[in-house]
Amino acid sequence: MTRRYLPPALVFVTILVVWEVGVNAAGIQGFLLPPPSRIIASVQSEWAVIWPAGLFTLREALGGLLGGTALAVLAGFAVARWSLIRAGALPFAIAAGSAPIIALAPITNQWFGITNPVAKMSVVGVMVFFPVMINLVRGLTDVGAGKLELMHSYAAPDRATLLKVRLPNALPYLLSALRVAVALCLIGAIVTEYFGGSRAALGVYISQQASLTRMAEAWAGIVVVMLFGGALQLLIVLAERILLPWHPSRRAASG
Amino acid sequence: MTTVVTIKGVDKVFPSRKGADTVALRGIDIEVASGEFVSLLGPSGCGKSTLLRIIGDLLPPTSGQVVVNGKTPAEARRDRDYGMVFQQATLLDWRRVLANIELPLEVAGQAPAERERRAREMLDLVELNEFADHFPWQLSGGMQQRVAIARALTLQPELLLMDEPFGALDEMTRERMQMELMRIWQQTANTVIFVTHSIPEAVFLSTRVVVMSPRPGRIVGVVEIDLPQPRQFETREEPRFFEKLVDVREMLRGAEE
Numbered sequence: 001m002t003r004r005y006l007p008p009a010l011v012f013v014t015i016l017v018v019w020e021v022g023v024n025a026a027g028i029q030g031f032l033l034p035p036p037s038r039i040i041a042s043v044q045s046e047w048a049v050i051w052p053a054g055l056f057t058l059r060e061a062l063g064g065l066l067g068g069t070a071l072a073v074l075a076g077f078a079v080a081r082w083s084l085i086r087a088g089a090l091p092f093a094i095a096a097g098s099a100p101i102i103a104l105a106p107i108t109n110q111w112f113g114i115t116n117p118v119a120k121m122s123v124v125g126v127m128v129f130f131p132v133m134i135n136l137v138r139g140l141t142d143v144g145a146g147k148l149e150l151m152h153s154y155a156a157p158d159r160a161t162l163l164k165v166r167l168p169n170a171l172p173y174l175l176s177a178l179r180v181a182v183a184l185c186l187i188g189a190i191v192t193e194y195f196g197g198s199r200a201a202l203g204v205y206i207s208q209q210a211s212l213t214r215m216a217e218a219w220a221g222i223v224v225v226m227l228f229g230g231a232l233q234l235l236i237v238l239a240e241r242i243l244l245p246w247h248p249s250r251r252a253a254s255g
Numbered sequence: 256m257t258t259v260v261t262i263k264g265v266d267k268v269f270p271s272r273k274g275a276d277t278v279a280l281r282g283i284d285i286e287v288a289s290g291e292f293v294s295l296l297g298p299s300g301c302g303k304s305t306l307l308r309i310i311g312d313l314l315p316p317t318s319g320q321v322v323v324n325g326k327t328p329a330e331a332r333r334d335r336d337y338g339m340v341f342q343q344a345t346l347l348d349w350r351r352v353l354a355n356i357e358l359p360l361e362v363a364g365q366a367p368a369e370r371e372r373r374a375r376e377m378l379d380l381v382e383l384n385e386f387a388d389h390f391p392w393q394l395s396g397g398m399q400q401r402v403a404i405a406r407a408l409t410l411q412p413e414l415l416l417m418d419e420p421f422g423a424l425d426e427m428t429r430e431r432m433q434m435e436l437m438r439i440w441q442q443t444a445n446t447v448i449f450v451t452h453s454i455p456e457a458v459f460l461s462t463r464v465v466v467m468s469p470r471p472g473r474i475v476g477v478v479e480i481d482l483p484q485p486r487q488f489e490t491r492e493e494p495r496f497f498e499k500l501v502d503v504r505e506m507l508r509g510a511e512e
Contacts, residue, residue, distance in 0.1 A: 146345035149313055154362040154410075155333045164358065168349045246349045246390045 034216040042220035054224040057202040060117045061189035064124025072129045076136030097130030105192040115198040124188035128181035135177035139170025182232035259446045260287040265319030278471035279305045292447045294457035302472025303450045338407030340420045344399035346391040353387040377405040397428040415447045458499045468510035475510040
């Protein structure tokens with residue numbers, strides 16, 4: 001336990017100390033880079049604003065994440081099932097997935113209205129759609145000829161092969177896609193809010209504080225986003241622990 | 256003795272785009288009787304695995320006829336007359352050992368209690384009871400292959416098809432697995448068709464060795480291995496064993512000339 005958690009904790013504390021001491025020693029102005037102690041103080045003083053704002057933004061992020069993932073799962077099954085669709089759709093999806101989808105933000109803000117959460121959710125949804133869909137298709141199709149021949153030799157119907165081989169095989173792919181997706185969903189929601197949004201939103205708060213050079217407050221908003229990001233990652237790690245006790249990534253821990 | 260497999264005039268050609276088709280098998284005739292242990296022996300490229308895959312309905316023959324238990328291979332497969340073991344154990348990584356052995360029973364729609372009873376019986380047969388709750392990666396290569404054999408036998412198939420099942424194992428493990436397989440074969444009285452490129456392995460295990468040669472894959476001869484049953488560890492040290500090794504080796508060399 002100590003060996004695993006001590007080194008990163010030490011690095012984290014060291015960074016904070018160097019930051020704090022460095023900012024003070026070099027006389028860096030607070031509006032350029034506030035020291036961690038000032039940021040923590042702002043988190044406390046602004047909590048009543050940034051916490052509800054954070055929850056507002058989190059709702060947009062999660063709404064987009066759920067919608068995008070649901071559509072990606074549906075599309076993924078269709079693409080994996082019909083090789084004709086796969087040949088046509090997969091190269092397109094890979095290309096679209098590497099495009100900067102966040103660039104759509106000003107457009108969806110116009111389409112749905114700048115204060116409408118759907119404007120943010122749709123950007124998030126498109127952002128998470130591609131990695132989830134592509135990984136799911138890989139998981140459903142990269143099964144290995146041997147396992148498929150085995151099921152064939154049992155005269156297994158397609159449904160049995162899907163349930164007993166393809167789906168369990170796809171699960172680790174899906175979870176690693178979700179790791180990426182939970183990071184993307186916060187980026188999508190926050191950055192789309194930078195282009196304008198409800199006054200109750202955290203992205204709007206951060207960009208306003210920054211433009212007023214209230215940097216400690218802007219950083220306090222960022223701290224809240226990072227807390228959410230960390231919590232979502234932890235949830236996925238937990239899901240992996242529970243769902244994938246057999247996976248190679250767990251072997252070092254238990255073997 | 257009843258005939259389990261009849262192969263008549265089977266050819267297999269893999270077409271290539273450039274027109275230089277590969278003739279993998281030409282004019283194959285074999286009959287395998289119930290309870291026999293027949294090895295298909297030859298160098299790589301002689302089509303022995305292709306022939307096994309044709310018998311198991313994983314590949315269609317280009318021409319010729321294959322009859323398994325009086326049926327076409329496709330019908331035999333649908334009736335689950337086959338148990339198959341490949342060079343790789345191909346266990347499902349996410350299933351524990353017992354659940355892996357239950358897989359064919361699940362596909363066949365058997366009740367959970369019956370499945371577990373039968374799977375435990377098979378685990379007994381391959382002597383891996385203590386490992387029922389292990390994941391495949393926690394087992395050695397030899398143990399994984401024993402699980403694969405147990406899985407292939409759960410549905411009590413008439414015919415066991417084995418494609419170089421010990422090819423990925425080290426020599427010591429391999430000899431132990433051969434003993435193990437002999438013991439299992441004595442107990443289950445299955446008909447076995449076994450692909451290998453190891454001469455001692457083929458001679459030790461088989462009642463008959465079918466010797467094949469490449470380009471195009473064809474049968475050069477059959478050696479009856481009338482060594483006493485059951486085969487023992489000492490079988491490998493008997494003069495008759497060496498005589499059979501020489502017979503098979505001569506036949507293989509004759510094919511090359």
